[in-house]
Amino acid sequence: MNKKLNLTQVAKQLGVSIATVSNAFNRPDQLSAKLRERILSESSKLGYHGPNLAARSLRMGASGVIGVMLADSLSYSFSDPVASQLLQGVSEVLVDNKKQLLLLSGNLDSAEQSSAESLPDGFILYGTMKGKSLEQIERLGKPIVKVDCRTEGSHTVNIDNEAGAKAVALHAFTNSLVTHKKDINAAILGLRLIDSARVCRLMPEDACIDSQEISQSRLKGYMQAAKHLDVNIEPNKIWHIPINETTSAEQAAREALTTTPRPNILLCMSDVIALSAVRVARELGISIPEQLQVTGFDDIPEAARSQPSLTTVCQQSIEKGRVAAKLLLDSISNDIETQHIVLNTRLVVRNSCPD
Amino acid sequence: MNKKLNLTQVAKQLGVSIATVSNAFNRPDQLSAKLRERILSESSKLGYHGPNLAARSLRMGASGVIGVMLADSLSYSFSDPVASQLLQGVSEVLVDNKKQLLLLSGNLDSAEQSSAESLPDGFILYGTMKGKSLEQIERLGKPIVKVDCRTEGSHTVNIDNEAGAKAVALHAFTNSLVTHKKDINAAILGLRLIDSARVCRLMPEDACIDSQEISQSRLKGYMQAAKHLDVNIEPNKIWHIPINETTSAEQAAREALTTTPRPNILLCMSDVIALSAVRVARELGISIPEQLQVTGFDDIPEAARSQPSLTTVCQQSIEKGRVAAKLLLDSISNDIETQHIVLNTRLVVRNSCPD
DNA sequence: TTGAAAGCGTTACCAT
DNA sequence: ATGGTAACGCTTTCAA
Numbered sequence: 245m246n247k248k249l250n251l252t253q254v255a256k257q258l259g260v261s262i263a264t265v266s267n268a269f270n271r272p273d274q275l276s277a278k279l280r281e282r283i284l285s286e287s288s289k290l291g292y293h294g295p296n297l298a299a300r301s302l303r304m305g306a307s308g309v310i311g312v313m314l315a316d317s318l319s320y321s322f323s324d325p326v327a328s329q330l331l332q333g334v335s336e337v338l339v340d341n342k343k344q345l346l347l348l349s350g351n352l353d354s355a356e357q358s359s360a361e362s363l364p365d366g367f368i369l370y371g372t373m374k375g376k377s378l379e380q381i382e383r384l385g386k387p388i389v390k391v392d393c394r395t396e397g398s399h400t401v402n403i404d405n406e407a408g409a410k411a412v413a414l415h416a417f418t419n420s421l422v423t424h425k426k427d428i429n430a431a432i433l434g435l436r437l438i439d440s441a442r443v444c445r446l447m448p449e450d451a452c453i454d455s456q457e458i459s460q461s462r463l464k465g466y467m468q469a470a471k472h473l474d475v476n477i478e479p480n481k482i483w484h485i486p487i488n489e490t491t492s493a494e495q496a497a498r499e500a501l502t503t504t505p506r507p508n509i510l511l512c513m514s515d516v517i518a519l520s521a522v523r524v525a526r527e528l529g530i531s532i533p534e535q536l537q538v539t540g541f542d543d544i545p546e547a548a549r550s551q552p553s554l555t556t557v558c559q560q561s562i563e564k565g566r567v568a569a570k571l572l573l574d575s576i577s578n579d580i581e582t583q584h585i586v587l588n589t590r591l592v593v594r595n596s597c598p599d
Numbered sequence: 600m601n602k603k604l605n606l607t608q609v610a611k612q613l614g615v616s617i618a619t620v621s622n623a624f625n626r627p628d629q630l631s632a633k634l635r636e637r638i639l640s641e642s643s644k645l646g647y648h649g650p651n652l653a654a655r656s657l658r659m660g661a662s663g664v665i666g667v668m669l670a671d672s673l674s675y676s677f678s679d680p681v682a683s684q685l686l687q688g689v690s691e692v693l694v695d696n697k698k699q700l701l702l703l704s705g706n707l708d709s710a711e712q713s714s715a716e717s718l719p720d721g722f723i724l725y726g727t728m729k730g731k732s733l734e735q736i737e738r739l740g741k742p743i744v745k746v747d748c749r750t751e752g753s754h755t756v757n758i759d760n761e762a763g764a765k766a767v768a769l770h771a772f773t774n775s776l777v778t779h780k781k782d783i784n785a786a787i788l789g790l791r792l793i794d795s796a797r798v799c800r801l802m803p804e805d806a807c808i809d810s811q812e813i814s815q816s817r818l819k820g821y822m823q824a825a826k827h828l829d830v831n832i833e834p835n836k837i838w839h840i841p842i843n844e845t846t847s848a849e850q851a852a853r854e855a856l857t858t859t860p861r862p863n864i865l866l867c868m869s870d871v872i873a874l875s876a877v878r879v880a881r882e883l884g885i886s887i888p889e890q891l892q893v894t895g896f897d898d899i900p901e902a903a904r905s906q907p908s909l910t911t912v913c914q915q916s917i918e919k920g921r922v923a924a925k926l927l928l929d930s931i932s933n934d935i936e937t938q939h940i941v942l943n944t945r946l947v948v949r950n951s952c953p954d
Numbered sequence: 955t956t957g958a959a960a961g962c963g964t965t966a967c968c969a970t
Numbered sequence: 971a972t973g974g975t976a977a978c979g980c981t982t983t984c985a986a
Contacts, residue, residue: 308714362652654979
């Protein structure tokens with residue numbers, strides 16, 4: 245087996261012209277079907293499986309590779325159910341369209357990405373980028389679709405966080421008033437509300453900060469529901485959790501559930517947080533939903549499986565990925581005008597907060 | 600902003616030589632630190648963020664990109680907790696070493712991958728590839744590390760499936776005999792034991808087939824434990840589940856738990872299956888662990904969180920990914936001799952099958 | 955530090 | 971269908 249085989253050598257071996265071999269791979273219409281068949285099968289036998297990507301993309305200015313840049317570290321993203329679902333949707337569409345998937349993390353210092361940003365024909369940016377990677381990518385002038393990040397200049401795909409949060413809070417509140425006939429004492433377990441690496445409660449001045457769009461929208465939705473029913477939620481009933489993982493979430497839940505008077509409603513900004521809260525409640529001997537109602541956000545698969553199953557807001561993460569990928573592919577090939585897509589959310593009522 | 604900027608133009612703009620700019624990016628030692636600083640910052644200002652990957656890798660024959668090829672579809676892999684954990688470990692190491700991650704799926708028909716296989720400097724192959732993609736990749740002559748797939752020619756990273764399965768089965772069996780003082784009536788919910796797309800029981804002749812190495816090893820482990828305690832498990836007590844997802848798993852569990860006499864031990868070849876079985880048991884009003892012991896395999900995060908939590912075999916998926924990635928990087932730079940790494944498993948005893 | 959030039963594998967265009 | 975050739979952007983070598 246020859247280690248390196250290129251078009252020229254293959255053409256020589258097969259006794260045809262170099263252009264013809266190239267055409268066999270790229271433009272079926274430029275030669276007879278028979279010859280094409282022969283070239284394809286023979287060259288495969290020789291160990292040549294198609295044009296070298298680097299050379300081809302250097303020449304053509306396009307690679308067939310799509311870059312997905314994640315605001316958090318790659319490694320964390322794989323462990324996050326919501327990011328995984330997004331990637332699931334994205335990869336579905338990319339595979340269907342024979343595009344490759346290059347994963348980039350947006351939290352790297354600088355030119356740490358070796359220079360891989362130059363390869364993809366377009367980018368999906370998930371979350372809000374911190375460093376200068378965003379700027380670098382934008383300057384490439386290639387199509388970009390941003391997901392879960394509001395912005396003017398690029399295509400965006402978002403969900404209606406505010407409406408979703410409002411709906412689930414309203415459900416919990418009215419449920420408490422009507423079914424359980426008791427006063428509402430709600431706490432909020434919030435995700436990334438302020439810029440701090442620690443679990444902590446908000447201060448009065450934090451309540452109006454616009455740190456991370458998504459969480460602020462959800463908070464706004466909760467607050468609208470509260471206002472609607474004349475419920476009061478003090479800043480010190482709102483926890484900030486820096487990262488969507490069980491350890492931080494459990495800590496916050498433990499703090500929240502050991503304050504007096506103890507909250508009887510826990511509005512959680514993610515399912516991971518809510519499931520952690522349910523676990524802490526069980527540890528503390530608090531019964532759900534009699535003594536405590538817990539709501540989530542996202543509707544990750546585990547929310548339906550867990551016991552008690554979780555009342556939450558379905559945000560269609562997989563579909564979000566599909567939509568983003570389709571939009572990107574479309575704008576790579578068609579030069580369309582900037583789109584801002586907003587997907588609906590849906591309230592999913594389950595045991596942790598039943599009717 | 601100029602859309603396309605290359606080394607030559609940048610050099611011209613900065614009034615230095617093209618070689619010097621190249622050196623600024625690739626060989627800090629070839630010029631003064633001061634000049635380098637200036638070039639880096641100035642060129643970034645101009646909108647040039649480093650050499651074009653296609654050109655660079657064409658010239659150098661190396662791209663800094665690592666390909667991870669998954670035997671199942673990309674989209675499925677993102678939904679599978681074990682695959683996600685592997686990717687988590689892999690990406691950790693790759694990021695640390697400033698390598699990029701290109702995802703490829705191994706179940707595509709043929710040259711569907713556009714030709715992206717030519718880009719990576721090396722490959723991690725996860726699972727047993729079906730099509731000819733494997734062959735194609737092997738012919739590239741680039742370093743390959745195979746994970747969860749036994750083979751001679753390449754580096755491999757595996758776990759000791761047999762020992763793990765034997766340990767967990769022994770635990771369940773002795774637990775039943777000693778703690779619950781009852782006879783053992785065990786069924787096995789197996790993953791991909793035969794080549795069929797449907798949930799079904801094994802036939803006597805299936806029991807000795809070598810379809811998919813991993814599952815066969817686990818089956819062998821279970822059988823050794825059974826033999827050791829003089830327990831008999833007929834082929835019709837062994838279910839085949841074609842894919843590691845809850846729907847198939849629930850169906851198999853339902854079948855198994857409605858046979859008479861009803862099994863009091865369910866040995867499941869994955870945690871996803873075991874958690875499904877636990878759910879079905881609850882639906883059917885079967886109490887765990889009194890009436891039924893369920894064991895899993897993998898130790899995915901949800902196994903610890905679920906209620907009842909799951910007795911299982913920890914296979915260190917994240918670490919497996921790390922090890923594979925390190926081995927690959929090592930063999931890319933050092934030309935080492937073929938290694939076959941086997942990671943240990945560990946029995947994790949929890950509520951579904953307590954002491 | 956520099957300028958010049960070769961060459962990585964491809965595609966696209968030309969005239970044949 | 972072919973053979974020839976320029977160009978894609980880069981790295982590397984060599985002599986200056």
